[in-house]
Amino acid sequence: ACGGSGDDASGDEGNSESSGSEGSSTEESGEEVAGPIAIDGSSTVYPIMENLTFSYREEAPEVETSLNSSGSGGGFKKSTKGEIDLSNASREIKEEEKKQAEENGVQLEPLELAYDGLSVTVSAKNDFVENLTIEQLRQIFLESSDAEMWSDINPDWPEEQIEIFAPGHDSGTFDYFNEVVLEENPMKEGENTTLSEDDNTLVRGIENNPNAIGFFGYAYYAANKDSLKVLGISEGDAEPVKPTGETIQDGSYTPLSRPLFTYVNVEAYKNKPQVRDFVEYTLNNAGKAAEEVGYVALPEEKYQEQLDKAKSWAE
Amino acid sequence: MTKISEETQETRTGGLTSKPVVDRKDKQQKRESKNVMQVEDLNLWYGSNQALYEINMDVPEKRVTAIIGPSGCGKSTFIKTLNRMVEMVPIVKTSGSIKYRDQDIFNGNFKQEYLRTKVGMVFQSPNPFPKSVYDNVAYGPRVHGIKKKEVLDEIVEKSLKDAAIWDELKDRLDANAYGLSGGQQQRVCIARALAVEPDVILMDEPTSSLDPISTSKVEELVQELKKKYSIIIVTHNMQQAARISDKTAFFLNGELVEFAETDDLFQNPQDKRTEDYITGRFG
Amino acid sequence: MTKISEETQETRTGGLTSKPVVDRKDKQQKRESKNVMQVEDLNLWYGSNQALYEINMDVPEKRVTAIIGPSGCGKSTFIKTLNRMVEMVPIVKTSGSIKYRDQDIFNGNFKQEYLRTKVGMVFQSPNPFPKSVYDNVAYGPRVHGIKKKEVLDEIVEKSLKDAAIWDELKDRLDANAYGLSGGQQQRVCIARALAVEPDVILMDEPTSSLDPISTSKVEELVQELKKKYSIIIVTHNMQQAARISDKTAFFLNGELVEFAETDDLFQNPQDKRTEDYITGRFG
Amino acid sequence: MLGQNEEGIKKRMEGRVLKNKIMAGLFFLATSVGLIFLVLLFYRVLTQGIGYLNWNYLTSGPAPYPEEAGIWVGMIGSIMLMAIVAIFSVIIGVASAIYLEEYASQNKFTEFIRVNISNLAGVPSIVFGLLGLTFFVYIFNFGYTLIAGGLTMALLILPVIVVASQEALRSVPIDLHQASLGMGATKWQTIARVILPAALPGILTGTIIALSRAIGETAPLIIVGAATAIYTLPDSLLAKYTAMPIQIYNWTARPQEEWQFVAGAGIIILLAVLLLMNSIAVLIRNKFQQRL
Amino acid sequence: MDKGLQSEGNKLNVQDLIERNKQKTTFGQRIEKVIPWFLLLCAIISVLTTVGILFTLLRESIGFFSNVSIIDFYTGTSWSPWSGEYGVAPLIGGTLLITLIATVVAVPLGLMSAIFLSEYANDKVRRVIKPILEVLAGIPTVVYGYFALTFVTPMFQSIIPDLGIFNALSGGFVVGIMIIPMVASLSEDAMNSVPNALREGAYGLGATKLEVVYKVVLPAALSGIVASIVLAISRAIGETMIVTIAAGATPNLTFDPTESIQTMTAFIVQAATGDTTFGSTIYYSLYAVGMTLFVFTLGMNLLAQYISRKFREEY
Numbered sequence A: 001a002c003g004g005s006g007d008d009a010s011g012d013e014g015n016s017e018s019s020g021s022e023g024s025s026t027e028e029s030g031e032e033v034a035g036p037i038a039i040d041g042s043s044t045v046y047p048i049m050e051n052l053t054f055s056y057r058e059e060a061p062e063v064e065t066s067l068n069s070s071g072s073g074g075g076f077k078k079s080t081k082g083e084i085d086l087s088n089a090s091r092e093i094k095e096e097e098k099k100q101a102e103e104n105g106v107q108l109e110p111l112e113l114a115y116d117g118l119s120v121t122v123s124a125k126n127d128f129v130e131n132l133t134i135e136q137l138r139q140i141f142l143e144s145s146d147a148e149m150w151s152d153i154n155p156d157w158p159e160e161q162i163e164i165f166a167p168g169h170d171s172g173t174f175d176y177f178n179e180v181v182l183e184e185n186p187m188k189e190g191e192n193t194t195l196s197e198d199d200n201t202l203v204r205g206i207e208n209n210p211n212a213i214g215f216f217g218y219a220y221y222a223a224n225k226d227s228l229k230v231l232g233i234s235e236g237d238a239e240p241v242k243p244t245g246e247t248i249q250d251g252s253y254t255p256l257s258r259p260l261f262t263y264v265n266v267e268a269y270k271n272k273p274q275v276r277d278f279v280e281y282t283l284n285n286a287g288k289a290a291e292e293v294g295y296v297a298l299p300e301e302k303y304q305e306q307l308d309k310a311k312s313w314a315e
Numbered sequence B, C: 001m002t003k004i005s006e007e008t009q010e011t012r013t014g015g016l017t018s019k020p021v022v023d024r025k026d027k028q029q030k031r032e033s034k035n036v037m038q039v040e041d042l043n044l045w046y047g048s049n050q051a052l053y054e055i056n057m058d059v060p061e062k063r064v065t066a067i068i069g070p071s072g073c074g075k076s077t078f079i080k081t082l083n084r085m086v087e088m089v090p091i092v093k094t095s096g097s098i099k100y101r102d103q104d105i106f107n108g109n110f111k112q113e114y115l116r117t118k119v120g121m122v123f124q125s126p127n128p129f130p131k132s133v134y135d136n137v138a139y140g141p142r143v144h145g146i147k148k149k150e151v152l153d154e155i156v157e158k159s160l161k162d163a164a165i166w167d168e169l170k171d172r173l174d175a176n177a178y179g180l181s182g183g184q185q186q187r188v189c190i191a192r193a194l195a196v197e198p199d200v201i202l203m204d205e206p207t208s209s210l211d212p213i214s215t216s217k218v219e220e221l222v223q224e225l226k227k228k229y230s231i232i233i234v235t236h237n238m239q240q241a242a243r244i245s246d247k248t249a250f251f252l253n254g255e256l257v258e259f260a261e262t263d264d265l266f267q268n269p270q271d272k273r274t275e276d277y278i279t280g281r282f283g
Numbered sequence D: 001m002l003g004q005n006e007e008g009i010k011k012r013m014e015g016r017v018l019k020n021k022i023m024a025g026l027f028f029l030a031t032s033v034g035l036i037f038l039v040l041l042f043y044r045v046l047t048q049g050i051g052y053l054n055w056n057y058l059t060s061g062p063a064p065y066p067e068e069a070g071i072w073v074g075m076i077g078s079i080m081l082m083a084i085v086a087i088f089s090v091i092i093g094v095a096s097a098i099y100l101e102e103y104a105s106q107n108k109f110t111e112f113i114r115v116n117i118s119n120l121a122g123v124p125s126i127v128f129g130l131l132g133l134t135f136f137v138y139i140f141n142f143g144y145t146l147i148a149g150g151l152t153m154a155l156l157i158l159p160v161i162v163v164a165s166q167e168a169l170r171s172v173p174i175d176l177h178q179a180s181l182g183m184g185a186t187k188w189q190t191i192a193r194v195i196l197p198a199a200l201p202g203i204l205t206g207t208i209i210a211l212s213r214a215i216g217e218t219a220p221l222i223i224v225g226a227a228t229a230i231y232t233l234p235d236s237l238l239a240k241y242t243a244m245p246i247q248i249y250n251w252t253a254r255p256q257e258e259w260q261f262v263a264g265a266g267i268i269i270l271l272a273v274l275l276l277m278n279s280i281a282v283l284i285r286n287k288f289q290q291r292l
Numbered sequence E: 001m002d003k004g005l006q007s008e009g010n011k012l013n014v015q016d017l018i019e020r021n022k023q024k025t026t027f028g029q030r031i032e033k034v035i036p037w038f039l040l041l042c043a044i045i046s047v048l049t050t051v052g053i054l055f056t057l058l059r060e061s062i063g064f065f066s067n068v069s070i071i072d073f074y075t076g077t078s079w080s081p082w083s084g085e086y087g088v089a090p091l092i093g094g095t096l097l098i099t100l101i102a103t104v105v106a107v108p109l110g111l112m113s114a115i116f117l118s119e120y121a122n123d124k125v126r127r128v129i130k131p132i133l134e135v136l137a138g139i140p141t142v143v144y145g146y147f148a149l150t151f152v153t154p155m156f157q158s159i160i161p162d163l164g165i166f167n168a169l170s171g172g173f174v175v176g177i178m179i180i181p182m183v184a185s186l187s188e189d190a191m192n193s194v195p196n197a198l199r200e201g202a203y204g205l206g207a208t209k210l211e212v213v214y215k216v217v218l219p220a221a222l223s224g225i226v227a228s229i230v231l232a233i234s235r236a237i238g239e240t241m242i243v244t245i246a247a248g249a250t251p252n253l254t255f256d257p258t259e260s261i262q263t264m265t266a267f268i269v270q271a272a273t274g275d276t277t278f279g280s281t282i283y284y285s286l287y288a289v290g291m292t293l294f295v296f297t298l299g300m301n302l303l304a305q306y307i308s309r310k311f312r313e314e315y
């Protein structure tokens, strides 16, 4: 589905890893693991998780995974009540969510799965924008700004209404953008803004409209390279950087690089062997899955570290 | 509806309508044979619309009583009152009394279902159930708890024989009754009514939807049946009434105008209105 | 349906049925008055079911022609063929020819709509539109493009007068026709038919749903109307035919058995079947 | 005629007849618009979906790759969902109809139930979704499970079944009523032995039509939380599930073109199931209707 | 007739019956008594459903209206829930716009189809076309949504080049196509039940088919026709998936059909699929919107019932 140049390399990596994981799961569980696992949350993380749950079936055919994508906030809504086992998120858990979890006697622990470069895109039909500064992004997205037309941002650009396509306000992607770009100031809303929890709606909306702009996880851009144009982002006077595998992993795509998480319900991890097994499988295969769907894998030792951390929960 | 028996006593007083010239003939009749049903001062209303006025009539045992009268005069209403089927219309109210073998049928202790096994009914157009002939005839006995195959077989055979249709249908008992001709259907319906061995059989224009041949078959059957059953038959065909009945009642606008031996009524009507009707001056 | 005129010529040959004993009387008739419509060798099928067989009949001008016969003999079918209303049933096929004032009504150039303004119709049960009396009567003229209020007023008044109901209704022209009695409704329907000043008026049992008083009013009206219009009236009431018609046609099983001056037909029927029918031996 | 000569009438007649012909053409054209869109829709779905429709598609569940994705889990989920819906809605619906037609007396309360049922039939399905979320998912604590989805849908089509059953019961000739009561049968005996069997074809037809509405419903299922990616079939009433329309919705929402074809294939299956259900309904209707 | 009554001397069944009857009475009578109560209970479930809906909507709406004034809710013209602006007008406007477009499409086409089927088509044609047309109403709405987005919108875009990918026009148009059969079928029923005698009366006066339709059939069937239209409109108001997929997610108070809008139903889907935190004002707002939607459709349904009852016995 996603032809990237790094595919070959990551494919090799993946193979070696997955053979390792097979070994680990058989030696640990001995008997077949079975039972349901409920996963929900971030739509950014959804493609990785879909990839993992799909391939996990070969590993443990008796385990019944169910996966939804309600956004990071939607996931926490359920996980803080203990309704689900894994809660995907493209941001860290918020204080109020943590509190809610505590009230409900739920303990959630984060695992990092991959890096994402939050991609600001316009349609491939757009022939005027190539790069934007953080300052310009603020002009475009902040409610307090008066900029309505592209010409308000740069007089060379056409006098056309800016159409915004953004993820819903409770999504991790929005939160992250909100934090690092808008600095927690309200974003534009209303007639020229489409908010959708469904990143594909955003992709479609942007690719069809030369005056549209929006942002979402790198994977959604990677899957639609033909119809979308990703913008280079610069802070201050620095050179604009576009998100790619390298710029995201080496941190030069800043400030919009971010880690992706899944939050594990520790109780479930302890009591449900299938959750434990799946978490191990996830950490062994997340890198490959991430690369496959267009995100960037963490360094190998990072996964190993987390695997050890996870094993400690069970004690 | 169940309050009828209470009302009975109160409303009975009203005598707005003239007494029909019934008593004379009727008393003669009483001496000749026993009565299976007795109707006294029966009034009936559909809502506020009175459909029967002060009917007094004795139904003789093992004879055929015909009821004639123009359309809308209350013939159907009257015979449906005899087995309380009229109460299917929720707005019906009655006063007066009807006795079946000296039991008041409106009495709360007298079960409607029991009355209807005793006073069976055959309708204007054949209305078999959409089931096999066998199941149609066995319906009544089954409803009353008879389940044994042999007993049912016997009842079905006997009833179909009594309805003079056994020979025609004995090889087609499993056929759906809807596939039969109208005349056959009507006789199956009669067999169905006979299967519970009623005492009285009410027939509401049983031949009006039949062709002449089927009609004459049913007429012959009625003659046969009166050996065992008391029969009341509504017809708007005066010739038919004359042909098959022993006694005839003439209704007009909800009143029983005249009730007499059939021959008397047709040859020597006592009431001007009866005479007008049977000579075809109206209706 | 529009292919009828083509078929006309081909199917005409068939003469399965015996020629009715019509010609004798009919020729007398022809000498006396002009014919407004002429039916020749008319056959009609509902699908594969033949309902009319080789009908030959001339309709005299400004006279009342009655059509009698038992139920299902084709009376309604026949008169509906005269203004091609029968073609509302899609499976109808006809052969033979019908001429209205020497024009072939099945000819493609002869507009159905025109035929119907010339050959008006009154139906068995009154069928006023759910509109005011005025709008009912003005319907036809309006359809034909008359819009002027004064002209319409005049037409409505004249038609209602001709239909002998002006006096009863002149103050209630705005009332909905549904609120009228059956007899009034029927006369409004007659007025509605008169409003387009037809040449021939077909009436299909126009009094069968009316009470005796309304019936006699309509009968009188028919007598009045024949001064100006040619009238064909279907009735199953032989007395009525005898009372009001000049000529009578007797239909049986889709055949025209006998067609003669009314008095002749009733007093001196030429065909055994006619005799049987009018003496009440069947029907 | 008064106020107009013969020629005028004849001339106008030409115009009137012509106008009628033109309008007839227009009416036909208008009818074709609906039909044309139906054809377009089918054509579009077929051409897009048929390429992806193969045995593998029928027998596999969702997958991250279009070539491997299939409808199996959604289809079985839908069928199980329909089984639950059918059981609940038919029992409750037919019972309500019997009550209203045979037992209820004509009073304010009965009238209220009747009005209430016709109103429920017009309540948007998404509102039923909210009802299901509040009651079945949270208050009854079933969670996002098959039974919660099934009960929500059952309530959604309940009014349709009640109305269809009422009509079926009403169309049983009063003759049969009378015949049975006239034999001394009790009311319930009459209903159970005569009326229900005679009304059965109508009830079945109505039920299938109602179910074929339910099988395509998406919005309420989204609200009561059918899963997007699930690879195993539900093994209990309290299992997570997915359904065909949810899968289709999910696929159509993806931006890559291949997913449109996967969705197209899913739509073909969904429409095939629908047509199958409808033809069964028509068959039942044709087989039994001549009888009564 | 000698065959009649030939079997004499059998034992009498009637006595048998009566005895059995008396034995069974207790059980039989008990059933006879219990059944109506069971049936009543089932009939009451539909009432409970309504109560449940009201309870659901009211309970959460009250929560909402304790935070947001009901006056602001119904008079405000800006729907930006994440900035705290809760004027429902744009959502109602979106719903009305969709409904309006659908009505403009469906009513003329549906009515003309009904006239064709009832008055012009012969029986065979009617019996084929009517059920085929009814198939339109049975197609799942996701399918329509997909059709609107991938076929109708591009089709319109070739006529109106700057039409966005999400717009009210194609959503409303397809909703209109979907409700054509409701108008056509129910109106056809109404026209069909106009007694033939009325038609004959008019034909007998030389009226053409068209004149019969306009002056006799349509007026006589008017109540049924109006009721069918009202019902179809009510269906359009409550339609969810088509507008969610094709009409966009931009709460936009506009009557320009080429713009992206959001309907009440689409907002409910958006908000309920995880974009909101449980217990937040936005979460409650979806019930307030649901309540408004419910009131709208309830009003339409009552109106339809009133019309068809009031004018039923006209002919």
Ligand SMILES: Nc1ncnc2c1ncn2[C@@H]1O[C@H](COP(=O)(O)OP(=O)(O)OP(=O)(O)O)[C@@H](O)[C@H]1O
Pocket: B046, B049, B051, B069, B070, B071, B072, B073, B074, B075, B076, B077, B078, B089, B236
């Ligand atoms: N269900 C009913 N509700 C109200 N009035 C009724 C009902 N059934 C009959 N009636 C009225 O009661 C009167 C007697 O009707 P009934 O059916 O008994 O007449 P009938 O003599 O059997 O006529 P027919 O020969 O036409 O069957 C009529 O005026 C009729 O209008």
Ligand SMILES: Nc1ncnc2c1ncn2[C@@H]1O[C@H](COP(=O)(O)OP(=O)(O)OP(=O)(O)O)[C@@H](O)[C@H]1O
Pocket: C046, C049, C051, C069, C070, C071, C072, C073, C074, C075, C076, C077, C078, C089, C236
């Ligand atoms: N629409 C139809 N389709 C098929 N057959 C029909 C139709 N109308 C009438 N017929 C048949 O044509 C024959 C003549 O019917 P028609 O209505 O002309 O009889 P009628 O003499 O007017 O009878 P009545 O006195 O009952 O009105 C009958 O056998 C009837 O079954």
Ligand SMILES: [Mg+2]
Pocket: B075, B076, B077
């Ligand atoms: Mg009667």
Ligand SMILES: [Mg+2]
Pocket: C075, C076, C077
């Ligand atoms: Mg006739």
Ligand SMILES: O=P([O-])([O-])[O-]
Pocket: A041, A042, A043, A044, A045, A070, A071, A072, A073, A089, A090, A167, A170, A171, A172, A173, A174
């Ligand atoms: O779906 P999110 O990753 O944006 O929460």
